[in-house]
Amino acid sequence: MTERIIDEEIKLIPYYRNDEASLPWYQDLDVCKQVDNRDEPYDLELLHAMYDYLSSHGDCYYIEYKGTLVGDVSLRDNEEVAIVVCKEYQNQHIGRRCVEDMLKLAKEKGMNTVKANIYSFNERSRRMFEAVGFKKIDEEWYEYQSR
Numbered sequence: 001m002t003e004r005i006i007d008e009e010i011k012l013i014p015y016y017r018n019d020e021a022s023l024p025w026y027q028d029l030d031v032c033k034q035v036d037n038r039d040e041p042y043d044l045e046l047l048h049a050m051y052d053y054l055s056s057h058g059d060c061y062y063i064e065y066k067g068t069l070v071g072d073v074s075l076r077d078n079e080e081v082a083i084v085v086c087k088e089y090q091n092q093h094i095g096r097r098c099v100e101d102m103l104k105l106a107k108e109k110g111m112n113t114v115k116a117n118i119y120s121f122n123e124r125s126r127r128m129f130e131a132v133g134f135k136k137i138d139e140e141w142y143e144y145q146s147r
Contacts, residue, residue: 001059006101010094012061012073015051021062021069023047025086034122035084054082059105065094073098079111096128103132107146114144 004012025031026042033039042050051072054060058076062069063085071085071094081102085095106114117140118125126142134142 001061004061004101004105006097009066010097011064012098012101013064013069015055015060015062015072017048017051018062018069019044019047022051022072025071025084026050028087031084031087034119034125035082037119063094063098065089065092070094071098073102075102075105075109075114079106079113080115080117081106082116090124095125096132099129099132103144103146112146114146116142116144118142 001014003014006012023042023044026047029039029041032041051060054072054074054076057078058074060074061072063071063073063083070089071083073081073083073095075081081099083095083098083102085098103114114134115137116129116134118129119140129142129144130136132144134144137143
């Protein structure tokens with residue numbers, strides 16, 4: 001797995017353990033609710049378990065925006081994409097550009113579909129995934145079909 005350059009502002013850096021950067025994202029209760037429908041923050045054990053799982057079941061990257069790590073994005077071997085952008089950097093189309101790159105990666109890997117699990121209350125995430133071409137296929141599942 002190598003670094004992926006999305007544009008002049010965003011790079012995807014292959015995952016490596018970096019608790020100092022990533023733990024604060026997962027201690028923000030709003031972000032935990034958006035991503036995992038959790039009302040409690042992550043601790044180091046849960047954070048490590050999550051990243052260990054993502055990095056051993058697909059491709060997991062940190063999102064670097066203008067030189068700062070601001071979130072993570074993964075494309076799992078089961079064709080599921082997941083993304084987290086810390087609250088301070090949301091609503092700047094960072095997530096959209098990263099998901100579009102994950103669709104390119106999926107194509108490179110021969111995947112014809114990519115799916116995303118989006119909670120019904122997460123309107124912002126739903127709109128972003130729909131904007132890049134995902135369609136609702138079930139209560140909280142969206143799918144992108146490559147053309």
